[in-house]
Amino acid sequence: MIEVYNPRSTGIQLPDAGALVLGGRSPYTAPRDLDQPPLAPPSLLDGFPEPERVEARKTQYLKSLEEQVRQNVTTLTQQHQANLEYLRAKNEQQKRQALATIDQELLKAEMELDRRHDEQLLGLQQAAMRKKFDVAKEAGAITLEFHSRQTQEKLQYLDYELHRKFFEAASGQTRQPQASLPPAPAQSRPMGGSVPYTAEAHEALPGGTLYVSIQAGHNLMNRDTGLLGDVSDPYVVVKLGKQEHSTPVIDNDLNPVWNDGNSFTFSVGHEERLLDLEVMNSNIFRNDSLGRTTLDFRSLAADVWHQQRDLLKNGDKGELSYCVYFRPASPHG
Numbered sequence: 059m060i061e062v063y064n065p066r067s068t069g070i071q072l073p074d075a076g077a078l079v080l081g082g083r084s085p086y087t088a089p090r091d092l093d094q095p096p097l098a099p100p101s102l103l104d105g106f107p108e109p110e111r112v113e114a115r116k117t118q119y120l121k122s123l124e125e126q127v128r129q130n131v132t133t134l135t136q137q138h139q140a141n142l143e144y145l146r147a148k149n150e151q152q153k154r155q156a157l158a159t160i161d162q163e164l165l166k167a168e169m170e171l172d173r174r175h176d177e178q179l180l181g182l183q184q185a186a187m188r189k190k191f192d193v194a195k196e197a198g199a200i201t202l203e204f205h206s207r208q209t210q211e212k213l214q215y216l217d218y219e220l221h222r223k224f225f226e227a228a229s230g231q232t233r234q235p236q237a238s239l240p241p242a243p244a245q246s247r248p249m250g251g252s253v254p255y256t257a258e259a260h261e262a263l264p265g266g267t268l269y270v271s272i273q274a275g276h277n278l279m280n281r282d283t284g285l286l287g288d289v290s291d292p293y294v295v296v297k298l299g300k301q302e303h304s305t306p307v308i309d310n311d312l313n314p315v316w317n318d319g320n321s322f323t324f325s326v327g328h329e330e331r332l333l334d335l336e337v338m339n340s341n342i343f344r345n346d347s348l349g350r351t352t353l354d355f356r357s358l359a360a361d362v363w364h365q366q367r368d369l370l371k372n373g374d375k376g377e378l379s380y381c382v383y384f385r386p387a388s389p390h391g
Contacts, residue, residue: 185285196343263331266386268324268355270296270333272305274315276367276377281339281346282310291340292348294378298324298333307340326384331356337370337378349373355384 107115272294280289292314293307303322308314324333336350349370358364363383370376 181285185283185288189283193342196341200343263328263356264386264389265328266326266360266384268298268326268333269383269385270303270322270324271381272296272316272320272322272335273379273381274313275337275348276313276379277374278312278314278337278370278376279339279348279374280312281341281348290346290348292337293340294320294380295336295338296322296333297336299327299330301325333382335368335378335380337373337376347372349376349378351378353382355382358382358384360384360386 275292275294278290278292282288282290287310289310289312291307291309292311294305294316296303296305301324303324305316306319308316331354333353333355334350335353337348339346339348349372351368351370353366353368361384363381365379365381367377367379370378
């Protein structure tokens with residue numbers, strides 16, 4: 059702490075200014091007895107410092123004051139520098155702690171990400187192994203069934219040859235091939251009830267042309283693994299009698315929309331009235347059914363497009379949207 063110079067602290071006693079004022083009481087008193095000689099006045103400079111001494115004391119004090127100020131400035135500068143270093147060290151320590159915390163959080167996040175990646179990779183590998191196993195199992199079953207049918211076919215052919223030779227030997231004639239008989243006419247089911255097939259009913263059902271346009275599937279079942287978007291690969295098989303058409307396969311889609319290869323034309327015979335539509339799931343070896351529906355197109359008005367959206371049988375909540383147009387043949391055509 060800097061001490062301020064105080065002249066009173068030097069111990070120097072200054073003379074009373076009132077004694078120097080004109081008209082004031084003088085320290086010298088003339089003797090009342092005029093017969094006695096006057097006494098010499100006392101000295102006014104006794105105990106008063108001389109100017110040279112005062113100047114020397116002032117110079118010494120100023121020098122001491124400057125030295126004290128210099129020391130205080132040095133101390134203050136050192137304290138300031140120490141405070142700065144402490145503040146910087148504390149800031150660096152806080153930075154290191156913050157970086158360490160960030161590194162720990164980053165390490166935890168990376169470990170969690172690695173864990174999830176390993177789980178997903180393991181799930182994918184397991185799904186692939188299951189898929190390979192299912193494919194191998196299905197291929198083995200199909201191969202086994204093929205060999206079984208092949209063996210049965212050979213046995214049946216051998217049995218046929220044996221019976222043929224026995225028949226030829228017994229009858230002494232060569233077996234003549236028989237012409238295949240046409241299939242028995244099916245019963246017609248007109249609206250309002252079921253009646254037996256008659257020639258009149260056959261003539262009442264004209265032939266014609268049936269146009270079918272497959273549009274979309276909705277909420278179809280998933281027959282695949284379901285992992286990483288691996289879901290059913292649907293396509294639609296449309297049948298009328300022995301005629302059959304199929305749409306293209308749409309991969310991994312439970313709500314497919316067909317825009318190309320989805321329009322078909324059928325020749326309608328007199329006995330045909332039911333259109334069969336089945337949604338299939340395409341696989342490597344054997345395709346699965348995702349549901350089916352049938353339509354009695356003769357119950358609809360002719361020469362007009364009809365929009366249909368049917369709930370698929372054995373298809374859970376799956377639906378199929380399609381359009382049909384039946385154009386009867388001209389009676390005189």
